[in-house]
Amino acid sequence: MSSILKKTDLGAWAAALEAEVFAPALADGVWAYQPVAPGANDGGVALTHPNTARPPKNFAFPQREVLYTFEQLKGQAPKLTETLPNPAPVVVMGVRPCDGRGAPRNDMVFTGAFDDPYYQSRRAKTAYVGLACNTPPSPNCFCKAVGGSPSSKEGLDVQLTDLGDRYHVVAVTPRGEELIEAGGKLFAEAGAADEKESQRLHSEAAKCEQRTFGDLAAAAPALKKNFDSEMWQSLAKACIGCGICTFLCPTCHCFDISDEVTGQSPMRGERVRTWDNCQFPDFTMHSSGHNPRETLGARLRQRVNHKFLYFVENNGTQQCTGCGRCISFCPVGIDIVAVLDRMIQA
Amino acid sequence: MVDIVNIRAHAKDLLEKGTVKMVLGYQRGTAGVLAEPAFITDAGQADHLVWDPTCVQNLALYLVNEKKAQSHQRDPDTRPIAIIAKGCDSRAVAVLLQERHFERKDVHVIGVSCGTLGVVDKNKLSKALNGRVATKVEPHGTDSFKVTTAEGFVDVAAADVLADRCLECACAYPAMHDVVFGEKHEDRGYPARFTALGQLEAKSEDERWAYWEGHFNRCLRCYACRSVCPMCYCPECVVDSIELMVDPTTSADEKANRIKWIERSAVASENSMYHLVRAIHLAGRCIDCAECERVCPVDIPIRMLNNKLEKEAKDMFGYEPGLDPELPSLVASFRDDDPNSFIR
Numbered sequence: 253m254s255s256i257l258k259k260t261d262l263g264a265w266a267a268a269l270e271a272e273v274f275a276p277a278l279a280d281g282v283w284a285y286q287p288v289a290p291g292a293n294d295g296g297v298a299l300t301h302p303n304t305a306r307p308p309k310n311f312a313f314p315q316r317e318v319l320y321t322f323e324q325l326k327g328q329a330p331k332l333t334e335t336l337p338n339p340a341p342v343v344v345m346g347v348r349p350c351d352g353r354g355a356p357r358n359d360m361v362f363t364g365a366f367d368d369p370y371y372q373s374r375r376a377k378t379a380y381v382g383l384a385c386n387t388p389p390s391p392n393c394f395c396k397a398v399g400g401s402p403s404s405k406e407g408l409d410v411q412l413t414d415l416g417d418r419y420h421v422v423a424v425t426p427r428g429e430e431l432i433e434a435g436g437k438l439f440a441e442a443g444a445a446d447e448k449e450s451q452r453l454h455s456e457a458a459k460c461e462q463r464t465f466g467d468l469a470a471a472a473p474a475l476k477k478n479f480d481s482e483m484w485q486s487l488a489k490a491c492i493g494c495g496i497c498t499f500l501c502p503t504c505h506c507f508d509i510s511d512e513v514t515g516q517s518p519m520r521g522e523r524v525r526t527w528d529n530c531q532f533p534d535f536t537m538h539s540s541g542h543n544p545r546e547t548l549g550a551r552l553r554q555r556v557n558h559k560f561l562y563f564v565e566n567n568g569t570q571q572c573t574g575c576g577r578c579i580s581f582c583p584v585g586i587d588i589v590a591v592l593d594r595m596i597q598a
Numbered sequence: 599m600v601d602i603v604n605i606r607a608h609a610k611d612l613l614e615k616g617t618v619k620m621v622l623g624y625q626r627g628t629a630g631v632l633a634e635p636a637f638i639t640d641a642g643q644a645d646h647l648v649w650d651p652t653c654v655q656n657l658a659l660y661l662v663n664e665k666k667a668q669s670h671q672r673d674p675d676t677r678p679i680a681i682i683a684k685g686c687d688s689r690a691v692a693v694l695l696q697e698r699h700f701e702r703k704d705v706h707v708i709g710v711s712c713g714t715l716g717v718v719d720k721n722k723l724s725k726a727l728n729g730r731v732a733t734k735v736e737p738h739g740t741d742s743f744k745v746t747t748a749e750g751f752v753d754v755a756a757a758d759v760l761a762d763r764c765l766e767c768a769c770a771y772p773a774m775h776d777v778v779f780g781e782k783h784e785d786r787g788y789p790a791r792f793t794a795l796g797q798l799e800a801k802s803e804d805e806r807w808a809y810w811e812g813h814f815n816r817c818l819r820c821y822a823c824r825s826v827c828p829m830c831y832c833p834e835c836v837v838d839s840i841e842l843m844v845d846p847t848t849s850a851d852e853k854a855n856r857i858k859w860i861e862r863s864a865v866a867s868e869n870s871m872y873h874l875v876r877a878i879h880l881a882g883r884c885i886d887c888a889e890c891e892r893v894c895p896v897d898i899p900i901r902m903l904n905n906k907l908e909k910e911a912k913d914m915f916g917y918e919p920g921l922d923p924e925l926p927s928l929v930a931s932f933r934d935d936d937p938n939s940f941i942r
Contacts, residue, residue: 280813281721281897305895306818315818316863391630391731490635492659494822496895512861526862532821534838539848583826583893584655585627585634 255421255432255439256446257412262297262345262419263288265435271341271379274311276301285311285344299346299412302389303575307351307502308344309358312375315527319370319509323520335522337373343431345381347408350395350575352382354502355407360567361505370525379427382408386453388460392576394589397464400573403454413450420450465592468570474596475561483598484549487591490584491548495529497578497586498555503571506530530554556591599737600710600780602649605682608708608777612680613641618706619675622660623682624653631732632720635660649682649710649779651735651743654717654761656887657681658690658828665700666831680706684717686763688772689885689920690828696919696927697883699831709772711780714740714787715756716764721897723759727752741787757788763888763901766791773921795905810870813898817869819862823890823900824876829883836860836875873903881907882928885920 257265266273266288275297277286283304288297317337324330355375362371385393385402395401405411409428412419420442423429432439442450465471478484498504508528513521528535531552536545545551563571572588579587609621620639625646627634633653637660638644661679668674683691688709695702715737723732727747734746738753745752757765764770768791771782798806821837824830836859860875861868884904891901911917914937917928 280816282816282895284816284896316865489637490660492822492825494825494893495818495820496822496893499818499820500895508862510858510862512863524861524863526864528862529820532838579629581895582629583822583889585629585632587627587629590628 254423254442254447254450256415256442257419257421257435257439259298259417259419261435261438262299265438266297266343266345268434268436268438269343269431270434271343273297273343273345274308275299275345276304288345297345299383299414301346303348303351303577305577305581306500307354307575307577308347308380309351309354309502309505311342311344311378312355312371313358313362313505314374317370317525319523319525321520321522322511323518325518336369339374339377342374342378343381344378345383346412347380347382348385348389348575349382349400349402349404349406349408350393350573351502352380352407353395353400353404353573354575355380357503357563357567357569357571357573358505360569379409379431380407381410381412381428381431382424384411384413384454384457386414386457388462390576390580392463392579392587392589393574394463394465394576395574396458396462397466397468397589398570398572398574399468401454402457402460413453415446415449415453418446420446462574463576463589465589466596470596471560471570471592472564474592474598475557478595478598479553479557481595481598483594484553485547486549487594488548488552488586491531491552491586492583493531493533493548493551494583495531496581496583497588498529498531499527500577500581502573502575502577503559504529506535530558552586552591556588556595559588560592599713600649602647605649605708605710605779606644606647609638609647609680610641610644612706613638613644617677618680619677620664621647621680621682621708622657623647623708624649624655624657630720631723631735647682651715651718651737653682653684654720654889654892656687656690656826656828656889657683658687658694659826659889661691661694661705662699662828662831665704666833676704678704678706680708682708682710683772683775684710684712685767685769685772686885686887688774689769690887692774692920692923693829693883693885693927695923696925697930702923707772707775707777709775709778711772711778711782712764712767712770713737713780714770714783715743716760716767716770718743718759719761719892722761723754726754726759760788761888761892762794763886763891765789766793766886769885769921774923792905792909795902795909798902799906811866814869814873815866816896817864817873817898818896819864819869819872820895822893822895823898826889826893827876827880828887829880830876837872873898873900877903877907880904882911882915882917883919884908 273288274285275288276283283301318335320335321333322330362368405424409425411422423432506528507525509525511523537543559572612618623636624633625636631652633648635655718735730747730749732745736744738744741756743754745754765788860871888901
């Protein structure tokens with residue numbers, strides 16, 4: 253069963269949800285998920301964004317997470333206080349299919365072999381209301397090349413499809429059903445014509461031209477074969493070693509843990525987890541002074557191999573959903589699609 | 599008008615004669631409309647070089663990187679590197695020379711004049727095209743660009759899509775060069791230097807604080823601004839200590855208690871500290887190529903910080919970096935008429 257929501261009712265729906273609602277808004281020239289003010293009425297929420305600059309991964313995996321606090325009086329044992337988050341429910345609206353597919357991939361990292369209570373407690377309270385792409389929002393989109401689609405529902409709780417003046421709404425998960433129920437009369441039952449139109453848009457979108465590197469199954473073996481290739485150095489020749497590609501990635505999840513001391517006598521502070529970045533010089537720096545990934549070529553290789561080789565070996569799927577941010581935002585045009593293409597051709 | 603054919607011929611000649619080991623320039627990329635850096639070592643590849651308003655990067659950064667790489671090579675090729683340099687880029691090369699980062703003989707500057715134009719701002723271009731995607735940008739006359747999109751050609755006024763730095767450019771013609779392509783235009787007809795800064799300075803202290811707090815709050819600390827800056831060449835940066843001396847006798851306490859000037863957390867206080875440290879370190883050195891601002895994925899107006907200190911250096915010391923490679927750098931020199939009212 254699916255429903256119809258008038259675009260002008262989107263704000264009313266957001267207001268009806270018993271959750272903190274976030275939606276993309278243009279702030280200081282950047283599309284970013286912004287809190288929707290309570291009581292946002294007509295036009296308060298409008299999903300007109302291409303895609304946000306930052307992916308929505310921070311809702312479950314914030315850039316800074318306090319793991320616990322510590323305090324120690326001189327000569328005494330340190331006292332540790334757990335700080336497990338207990339967040340209010342969050343609903344993120346307008347999530348593009350690529351970013352939706354990022355969520356289950358991050359779940360694989362923080363659930364299963366390692367159960368991460370910080371991630372899980374936030375993730376359990378986060379719902380994603382997706383927006384199918386009728387046309388590719390970026391010229392560097394390549395979701396189809398990595399097994400996704402412009403109308404993928406993976407990782408989403410609700411999927412919206414833009415039918416002009418209204419959305420065709422599909423609940424993907426039980427949480428999604430609850431969200432739609434909370435909207436009550438704002439939702440009307442979708443007719444056969446609306447469902448047909450939605451399907452038509454999805455199949456049209458699937459035909460849109462996107463970037464591709466060819467055979468996805470060929471990527472992992474090609475990367476394995478070319479581990480020692482000199483191509484890595486030349487492909488990374490222009491790399492400046494910044495963190496844009498991974499910080500803006502919906503699936504990059506590496507982190508660092510450090511102690512932030514906030515006061516002395518008694519010595520107290522917080523142990524925090526912060527995003528880390530395989531492109532930074534200190535990421536693999538050993539205390540001996542040796543750095544096993546000293547060159548930018550080795551770091552580019554790590555980024556690509558993690559997504560298309562190691563993650564595939566460990567989890568049976570790519571750790572890339574084709575959003576294209578790392579390409580579009582790279583200051584010097586380093587292009588993961590072109591890199592994979594080169595590796596597969598080599 | 600700069601004709602790329604002439605630049606290619608010059609690059610080819612240099613490489614064929616072997617007078618340079620590499621030509622740093624621009625080529626078409628796959629990532630979008632912007633050109634990407636090219637590292638041409640083979641005369642046969644000189645035809646890959648392009649020159650148009652999408653050649654945004656300041657390639658002087660790679661002179662620094664090459665110098666660093668050389669110091670690790672047993673038998674380095676010490677021939678000069680040729681670099682295609684816009685006016686601002688040429689000033690960056692001059693600052694690196696002022697700071698003795700390398701010698702004049704190590705670099706062959708192929709200057710290109712931006713004439714009455716400059717380079718495009720990708721965000722402004724995308725806004726001006728209203729959803730259409732540019733595939734090519736060419737100069738069109740003296741004040742507009744001819745933009746190619748899948749839907750056809752669009753003529754866009756240069757003033758609407760030029761990078762902010764270009765609109766206030768004081769050095770559209772290379773300050774130093776071994777060879778130069780393009781003409782010099784005295785009056786470019788754009789706002790005077792520091793116009794945007796002046797508007798910001800006119801705000802109240804509270805307004806300015808709110809302005810910067812808002813911007814610093816969303817900083818991701820990806821360090822793209824630092825990484826892209828040719829002047830940010832310190833082997834060890836205040837934000838990531840990779841040179842921490844650790845030997846077998848270094849105790850756990852010593853490791854744990856090393857001073858962390860700036861925490862990793864991307865929060866307003868640490869972010870502000872990072873940006874202010876960087877700005878101070880660039881005082882009297884920044885030549886306003888504004889690469890820092892261009893690469894910022896969350897559009898923090900970093901250029902305004904550097905502009906402020908550039909203006910301070912100019913107002914207080916009459917100093918403008920990167921115009922004369924022979925001039926001592928501001929912070930490494932003293933002149934009798936330097937203001938010294940702070941010495942009591």
